Amino acid sequence: MKYLLEINKLTVHVGHKTLLHNVSFKAAQGKITALVGASGSGKTTIANSIMRLLPTGLEINHGEMLFEHKNLLLFNKEQMRLVRGARISMIFQEPLGAFNPLMTIGQQMDEVLAVHTDKLKNERNKKILDVLAKVELLDSEHIFNRYPHQLSGGQRQRAMIAQALVADPKLIIADEPTSNLDVTLQARIMDLFRHFRKEGMTMLLISHDLGMVSHLADDVIILEKGQVIESGQVQTIMQAPKHKYTQRLMEAFA
Amino acid sequence: MAKNRPTENLRPLGPLVGREGKPYSQFSIAMAIFWRHRLARVCFYVLVCLYACAIFANFLAPYRFDDEDRNYSYCSATAIQFFDRGHLSWPFVYGRTLTFNSIHRREYLLDMAQKYPLRLFYGGRLFGVDKPGRIYIWGADSRGRDLFSRILYGGRISLSIGLVGVLISFSLGLLIGGIAGYFGGWVDSFLMRLCEMFMLAPGFYLILALRSAVPDNFNSLQVYLMVVVILSLIGWASLARIIRGMSLSLRQRDFVLASKAMGVSDIKIIIKHILPHTLSYSLAAIMLTIPSYILGEAGLSVLGLGIQDPVPSWGNMLSEAMGIVQIQFAPWIMIPGIFIFITVICFNIIGDALRDAFDPMFQVEG
Structure with missing residues (x-):
């Protein structure tokens, strides 16, 4: 088994x-791979640590984070910037906030591509339209010229996913990607993720929703109060949860 | 102003989607709202006229700014005559002869014997009269230079100094404020203390101090540039502080974090994601700041520290009007003041209208 990301004894x-x-x-x-836990269990802190974008005051005390066998903690600022978006990218929980309201979807996706590739403007546009089509946003040219507030919630979340995918990253971190959507939209986004997995994408899914995780993830890591209490293949854990906390989580979403 | 809006100035706004289905940006919507403000539109056209006059001063003015004739010192305005002894004729001006009245004041009497017809496109200028006749539309100054011509030429300096000054001080203010707020920490502390150093000295005295550091042997262009730079150095600090505050709150927004997570560099985030959000404020502030540069230049020039004679600016032309005697006997030398006044008022009204237009609380009617 090849591992894209290995976190060892990370302490924040x-x-x-x-x-x-x-x-x-x-x-x-x-x-x-899913990180599951109640709010405050440190899921998002792990995601921010991997991106090296911890809020001020939070510090990584020790540990190592191997991404493609290189320790991200040893990267300098500029090296880290080139990793973000191009090698590891992130899907945010609240797509309305995560898009700049003054720029169109196309402009914002173009910015990511312009930072990480030296493609020409029309090549970039083509790539953006391709990715918008890939996340099943029909009429991608229409979406390209829209401002974030002009899209529906589901469209925005897809646009967010498209932005994360646009520079062909190796690893995608999805922080509660569906918790703001209604159930039908959740199901369709999950279908999309399944489709991407078939294409070989590696994903770190952060969620409090064990039900969703059980349908989507391969491996699951259960967190409680900043510690890993259980981890393994999703079927194993769902069938025989060892830890009491996991059992409680499962009951909550049964 | 924002509370009781002049609603009678508002026409209904059209649909907010442009041609080809492309949506309007926030900027173009604000501009549409601004454009419905009738008074601001008038002011905009007035300013366009003033700037056009200054740009084409070479053509519109009958004389060069330094074309003097000491025989016509403080000569009053020359009326353009359309009737010659009761008959309609091609416009002309009479000659003037200098006499002294009972209290030994200069008085220019019309000399009906001399007639100088108005010549159009005369010597590369729109109009003029043959020598030795002179045409003074708004009278002459102490050296017999045409006030009208000098006002047009003076506009070049007085009107451009605001724009150049604002360009310099706003680039500085936006960038420094943006950087200070975005990075925070010691960068912020250092830059803000620097701002305070500029803000702590009373503005006009700082201008005077900086001006005295400039060598005397500068030519007029160098003096002009020095005055602009000095004025800009005063202006950027207060703007930087306000932009810093905005940037401090903007950097907490999710889209800034998202841009960081996408690997966008800090300076690009500041320029493309932070500063555009301060546009609504800074655009109005720009319009409200330009007058202070015009007035600043005028203030310096009135004291003789700004643009040096014979190059005219509205400010140094006004410095002639500092004596009560001159105002009493040649009140027309205060006309540059009227131009300063009009310009300042226009910029203020436009600034106010822009602020309203960018106000998100502004109700879009219709």
């Missing part, structure tokens, strides 16, 4: 408080 502090304590897990190449 804010002041004297420990947010993550010796968190270790691996994300297999071409699979969906």
